[in-house]
Amino acid sequence: MPRNPLHALLLNKYYVDEIYDALIVNPAYRLYVWCARVFDLRVIDGIVNGVGSMVVAWARSLRRVQTGFVMNYALTMLLGALAVVAFLLARAPR
Amino acid sequence: MRGMALSLVVFLPALGGLLIALLPRDREGLVKQATLAVALVTFAISLPLYLGFDARVADYQFQERRPWMPSLGITYHLGIDGISLLLVLLTTFLMPLTLLASWHSIEKRWKEFAVTMLLLETGMLGVFAALDLFLFYVFWEAMLIPMYLIIGIWGGTNRVYAAVKFVLYTLAGSLLMLVAILALFFQHGAATGTYTFDLPVLAQYVLPGGQTQNLLFLAFALAFAIKVPMFPFHTWLPDAHVEAPTPGSVILAGVLLKMGTYGFLRFCLPLFPQASITFAPWVIALAVIGILYGAWVSTVQPDIKKLVAYSSVSHLGFVMLGVFALNPQGLVGGIIQMVNHGLSTGALFLLVGMIYERRHTRLIADYGGLWKVMPAFSVLFLVVTLSSIGLPGLNGFVGEFLILVGAFQWNRTVAVVATTGIIFAAVYMLWMYQRVFFGEVTREENRRLQDLTVREWVVLAPVLVLIVWIGVYPAPFTGVTEASVQALISQVQAKAAATAALAAR
Numbered sequence: 001m002p003r004n005p006l007h008a009l010l011l012n013k014y015y016v017d018e019i020y021d022a023l024i025v026n027p028a029y030r031l032y033v034w035c036a037r038v039f040d041l042r043v044i045d046g047i048v049n050g051v052g053s054m055v056v057a058w059a060r061s062l063r064r065v066q067t068g069f070v071m072n073y074a075l076t077m078l079l080g081a082l083a084v085v086a087f088l089l090a091r092a093p094r
Numbered sequence: 095m096r097g098m099a100l101s102l103v104v105f106l107p108a109l110g111g112l113l114i115a116l117l118p119r120d121r122e123g124l125v126k127q128a129t130l131a132v133a134l135v136t137f138a139i140s141l142p143l144y145l146g147f148d149a150r151v152a153d154y155q156f157q158e159r160r161p162w163m164p165s166l167g168i169t170y171h172l173g174i175d176g177i178s179l180l181l182v183l184l185t186t187f188l189m190p191l192t193l194l195a196s197w198h199s200i201e202k203r204w205k206e207f208a209v210t211m212l213l214l215e216t217g218m219l220g221v222f223a224a225l226d227l228f229l230f231y232v233f234w235e236a237m238l239i240p241m242y243l244i245i246g247i248w249g250g251t252n253r254v255y256a257a258v259k260f261v262l263y264t265l266a267g268s269l270l271m272l273v274a275i276l277a278l279f280f281q282h283g284a285a286t287g288t289y290t291f292d293l294p295v296l297a298q299y300v301l302p303g304g305q306t307q308n309l310l311f312l313a314f315a316l317a318f319a320i321k322v323p324m325f326p327f328h329t330w331l332p333d334a335h336v337e338a339p340t341p342g343s344v345i346l347a348g349v350l351l352k353m354g355t356y357g358f359l360r361f362c363l364p365l366f367p368q369a370s371i372t373f374a375p376w377v378i379a380l381a382v383i384g385i386l387y388g389a390w391v392s393t394v395q396p397d398i399k400k401l402v403a404y405s406s407v408s409h410l411g412f413v414m415l416g417v418f419a420l421n422p423q424g425l426v427g428g429i430i431q432m433v434n435h436g437l438s439t440g441a442l443f444l445l446v447g448m449i450y451e452r453r454h455t456r457l458i459a460d461y462g463g464l465w466k467v468m469p470a471f472s473v474l475f476l477v478v479t480l481s482s483i484g485l486p487g488l489n490g491f492v493g494e495f496l497i498l499v500g501a502f503q504w505n506r507t508v509a510v511v512a513t514t515g516i517i518f519a520a521v522y523m524l525w526m527y528q529r530v531f532f533g534e535v536t537r538e539e540n541r542r543l544q545d546l547t548v549r550e551w552v553v554l555a556p557v558l559v560l561i562v563w564i565g566v567y568p569a570p571f572t573g574v575t576e577a578s579v580q581a582l583i584s585q586v587q588a589k590a591a592a593t594a595a596l597a598a599r
Contacts, residue, residue, distance in 0.1 A: 028390075029393075029394065031390065032390040032391065032393045032394045033394050035387060035390050035391050036390075036391040036394045036395065040329060040332075040391055044326050044328075044329045045329045048259070048263070048329055048330075052262070
């Protein structure tokens with residue numbers, strides 16, 4: 001047990017280690033943890049995995065079009081053909 | 095046979111793999127010996143490439159050129175120069191050691207594993223030897239399949255996610271590169287009348303500067319940057335490394351990552367010299383960010399394998415820094431550092447694999463005090479650790495020193511900031527080493543671990559010999575690269591000047 005403040009100061013090596021920890025080691029460690037857990041896993045991998053899930057979601061919504069009812073397909077084809085003809089007629093020189 | 099020396103080295107593993115596929119599955123001992131024999135013979139016949147290599151000649155050697163699809167301008171063109179020679183040797187050198195390390199660690203489907211590994215070797219050697227853009231692209235993509243299987247079949251619990259991520263990441267970049275290859279093919283054909291994918295021919299052509307060259311450069315650069323991997327395209331790497339089995343990690347770190355840096359050297363610099371110079375500050379900025387960021391993220395990893403994986407981001411940042419400093423020291427340093435990283439990080443993954451085989455955990459917290467239990471293992475791990483952080487006298491120092499000399503000439507501030515990366519490397523490696531090997535044995539399970547077996551000594555000893563050899567006397571390795579590096583720099587400068595002159599007219 002230190003007997004007085006001076007003894008405590010000497011006993012703890014002028015608190016150099018504690019000062020280093022507080023000023024350099026701990027802030028640096030927090031920065032590294034932020035890089036590893038937040039920036040790497042949330043930001044970069046978030047974008048990477050986000051692109052992946054976007055494609056999956058897009059494909060899943062497109063899947064609804066494939067109903068298996070031939071009549072629906074025929075109707076879509078007819079509408080498409082009408083649109084093409086309308087487009088060509090509108091553009092045709094008079 | 096001299097006319098076919100390179101083809102033989104490239105295709106012998108695949109041929110051996112096909113023969114091994116015919117062996118009966120229940121004769122596992124025979125399969126293992128045959129696989130190792132194929133890899134050893136491949137290494138043996140690759141040595142004449144070094145011995146017969148003329149270091150004074152900057153041009154491609156052991157060239158083979160045969161028409162393949164003449165109407166499309168596609169040739170079967172192989173050749174190596176001072177830039178690719180060491181990478182070919184690194185591949186053939188690491189493969190037998192890796193197979194020997196998988197002796198017991200691969201527990202299922204050894205035969206299929208052997209065939210996959212040998213096909214992978216052919217893919218990697220082809221990437222380093224191909225001098226036709228089409229042929230290069232075939233090898234580049236073909237190599238993805240075996241690696242996908244190795245991670246996806248023999249990997250850890252989250253292996254499928256890691257394998258798919260690896261393939262999609264890489265594919266996104268390489269498809270852009272394919273478009274750029276075609277654009278270059280047509281641009282060159284329209285300008286000169288010769289439609290060809292032949293790299294030496296294309297490299298003669300001075301592409302007009304500006305937007306076209308910049309876009310082509312960026313498409314190639316993205317494909318290679320993902321492979322390197324450069325920050326911020328690196329997140330496939332920790333997943334792939336952690337999930338891959340030990341041999342997969344060794345080959346991934348040892349050879350595959352070098353395909354990215356090699357691509358910059360072989361394609362980006364000579365084909366798009368002006369764009370390379372334009373974008374050099376950006377590439378160097380990403381390289382330096384990668385050096386620091388990779389080291390920082392390594393520091394706080396609880397898993398040894400993940401720590402080593404992130405350290406690759408940092409080390410490859412050094413390689414990219416040297417390459418884009420675009421001076422002889424930087425480039426030679428970059429090439430040597432590619433070899434060094436293959437040896438040191440390859441050895442680290444081998445060592446982590448050995449301890450994993452014993453304890454089935456890779457968490458730093460599960461170890462402590464291993465020095466008392468496994469002294470020989472601990473010493474070798476220490477030597478490799480010191481080599482990885484660039485201790486003078488071991489290989490890492492030679493590469494990092496040359497790179498920093500090159501970077502210093504490019505820009506002093508950049509060199510100073512990059513140098514701090516070596517300090518951070520010491521932080522994460524030594525702190526990990528301290529927690530795993532020093533202190534008291536804290537876990538009962540660690541008290542009875544067996545030290546290195548004879549087989550493990552055989553795996554590690556050759557790597558350690560090279561680590562010390564390159565560290566003490568690097569001339570046999572740097573010497574073969576210098577002529578080609580000098581020629582590459584003159585080519586980049588001459589072509590960049592010609593592009594500028596073209597624009598001025």
